[in-house]
Amino acid sequence: MNVTTLQQSFLLNNLNANPPNSAAATFYASLDQIHAVSPTISASIIKELQDQRSNLKMIASENYSSLATQAAIGNLLTDKYAEGYPQHRFYAGCDNVDAIEAEAASLAQELFGADYAYVQPHSGADANLVTFLAILSAQVQKPILAELNQEDPSKVSREDWSRVRAAVHNQRLLSLDYYSGGHLTHGYRHNISSQLFDVYTYTVDPITNLIDLDQLRTQLHEVRPLILLAGYSAYPHKLNFAKMRELADEVGTILMVDMAHFPELDLALVQHLA
Numbered sequence: 001m002n003v004t005t006l007q008q009s010f011l012l013n014n015l016n017a018n019p020p021n022s023a024a025a026t027f028y029a030s031l032d033q034i035h036a037v038s039p040t041i042s043a044s045i046i047k048e049l050q051d052q053r054s055n056l057k058m059i060a061s062e063n064y065s066s067l068a069t070q071a072a073i074g075n076l077l078t079d080k081y082a083e084g085y086p087q088h089r090f091y092a093g094c095d096n097v098d099a100i101e102a103e104a105a106s107l108a109q110e111l112f113g114a115d116y117a118y119v120q121p122h123s124g125a126d127a128n129l130v131t132f133l134a135i136l137s138a139q140v141q142k143p144i145l146a147e148l149n150q151e152d153p154s155k156v157s158r159e160d161w162s163r164v165r166a167a168v169h170n171q172r173l174l175s176l177d178y179y180s181g182g183h184l185t186h187g188y189r190h191n192i193s194s195q196l197f198d199v200y201t202y203t204v205d206p207i208t209n210l211i212d213l214d215q216l217r218t219q220l221h222e223v224r225p226l227i228l229l230a231g232y233s234a235y236p237h238k239l240n241f242a243k244m245r246e247l248a249d250e251v252g253t254i255l256m257v258d259m260a261h262f263p264e265l266d267l268a269l270v271q272h273l274a
């Protein structure tokens with residue numbers, strides 16, 4: 001079956017002689033445009049639609065976004081470049097992106113009951129990297145700059161900046177081992193995080209397959225990392241975040257949570273309890 005026939009059959013099957021609704025019109029119109037430029041790509045999108053409608057996706061990092069989300073992402077905003085924060089960009093022409101980013105942050109704040117929301121990273125790996133750098137900046141770089149009576153890194157001498165860089169690169173991370181369910185971005189040797197940090201890992205107990213918090217406490221006291229990373233890709237049990245926070249506080253460690261796989265569950269719970 002060629003692409004055009006595939007597209008038509010989709011259209012006909014879905015419409016069942018009914019007039020197209022705006023969702024169907026959006027989808028088919030976008031396929032028409034894509035098909036005119038690349039039949040290969042439109043054919044793959046159609047096949048992907050077939051796959052997604054006939055198989056259950058069990059990959060935790062995959063998603064079911066709304067058509068509105070897909071349309072909001074796939075438009076002329078793709079062409080925009082907006083470095084910085086809303087109202088604090090490095091150049092002009094970002095007013096519309098500012099409005100969108102501010103709206104996204106405010107929706108995220110409302111959804112999670114958070115005082116602040118940062119919505120720019122668009123993947124878990126980016127988000128982890130941004131969080132690492134934010135913690136390193138606040139906990140390591142800022143105090144050294146304060147000692148130097150300087151807030152602006154661009155005004156620091158080459159020698160002093162070398163000191164900042166050395167200190168930033170000399171920090172420890174304690175995270176769940178990849179083979180116990182942790183993620184590549186949590187310090188696995190093939191990921192940039194292993195170059196950024198001196199990485200130590202905790203594992204699950206080989207008999208119970210659970211994280212042993214007593215053992216974690218011992219390790220925390222031995223390693224004294226800058227960051228204790230909680231969160232996982234494959235650990236089908238609840239984490240005791242309150243206890244982990246308590247353990248981290250004992251040694252002045254920052255507790256960072258990578259909640260890539262469970263924000264929806266947490267939200268569902270919050271909304272259920274509300």
Ligand SMILES: Cc1ncc(COP(=O)(O)O)c(C=O)c1O
Nearest residue numbers: 061123124125126183232233260
């Ligand atoms: C715990 C965890 N963090 C981060 C990521 C990376 O997310 P992304 O693929 O969106 O960069 C994953 C991916 O599955 C993950 O499992």
